[in-house]
Amino acid sequence: MVDSLDVLIRSFVFLALLFFITKILGKKQISELSFFEYVSGITIGSVAGVAITGLEKNMFHGIMAILIFGFVTLLADILTLKSKSLRDIVEGRATVFIKEGKVLEENLKKEKYTIDELSSLLRQKDIFRLSDVEFAILEPSGTVSALLKRENRPLTPKDLNMKMPAEKEPQTVIMDGSIMDEALRSAGKSRGWLSTELEKLEVTLDNVFIGQVDSYGELTLDLYDDKIQVPLPSQRPLLLATLKKTQADLEIFSLETQDEQAKDMYKKNAKIVQDAIDKLTPYLSN
CATH class of the missing domain: 1.20.1270 (Substrate Binding Domain Of Dnak; Chain:A; Domain 2)
Incomplete structure (x- = not known):
């Protein structure tokens, strides 16, 4: 004892x-x-x-x-x-395994890695062909970092000269059926707003497992009862659709009127709305 x-x-x-x-x-x-x-x-x-x-x-x-x-x-x-x-x-130095698309066999031998082990590490990064890799390096931590050849990299909005909105950290405002007041304040929302949103979705607070407010101020929910389908936020798509309809209506008005002054006014405003649509589409599209 x-x-x-x-x-x-x-x-x-x-x-x-x-x-x-x-x-x-x-x-x-x-x-x-x-x-x-x-x-x-x-x-x-x-x-x-x-x-x-x-x-x-x-x-x-x-x-x-x-x-x-x-x-x-x-x-x-x-x-x-x-x-x-x-x-x-103390920490070790990184070792280059692939450079300019060529596997450096001597460096593999130096670190006691086989080509199969290198292939396995690359597959963990969803890279299945060595020929797709421009540069790969073994980090001191034992992980492999890889850069694909330019033609194999996925397109990004920057490649297409598209401006994307900045993303903020989602705030968890409901957890296990309880309201998280600090997160709600960080999102710039109130309990009244939250109650209104829950009423719109026809959901009770005690049935919410987790609720988050994204950087656009929209509420997404995950419920305890998985059989209940919660509709996705639709404010942004609806606003985008309304803007597109407004622009189309202005174009139609410009075609229907015989008054040249009114025609020019409709065309001018249709262009203004279209410019707004072009700028806001990245923000309003889901």
Whole structure:
């Protein structure tokens, strides 16, 4: 019973200590590790395991070892921020695998990678043909970054000289049937607005699993009852359709009238509305 209690106490002590050390070292310790951080993490875990199970009779020796390794790791992180050469030693350097569409076999051998392993890493990025790749590099973290040849890259709005609206972070205003007031304020909305939107959709608050307001101020919902179909926001498409109808009506009026002054007025305003449609289409299209 005494041994079990000792292990229980040691477990809680080292759990708290490891949590504290990890918080100090930062999120990097739980993401992609460098060689040094990988070795340090294994060592800290091993020391903690030995100390918890009581193989190391003096618990404070284990605590001291973990603090030392944690301090050394933190010191290495600080020094690598200031020294590129030290950073290359501790974290490693990137290795080019494909350059100008050619696979560099020597670099593959140097990093002990086979062409099958390289192909597998590229397939994880939805790249299935080596001939499609212009440039690929093995990052120090062990991941592969790849740049497709220009003719194989997907078109973007920039390629088509299209201006797109800036996107803001969606605000989760309802979670588990409860209103999140802080997120609602960040979205520039009120509880009254939210109640009105829910009434429009014929949805009750307690049936909403999650509700978000996007950068256009539109509310999207996911309900507990998956059988209920919630209509998608339609304000923007309706506004775009109204503008197009207005422009078409002005064009028709210009064709129907015999008054040259009125004809010019209708044509002029039809062009103004069309210019507005061209500018607003990226914002109003779903």
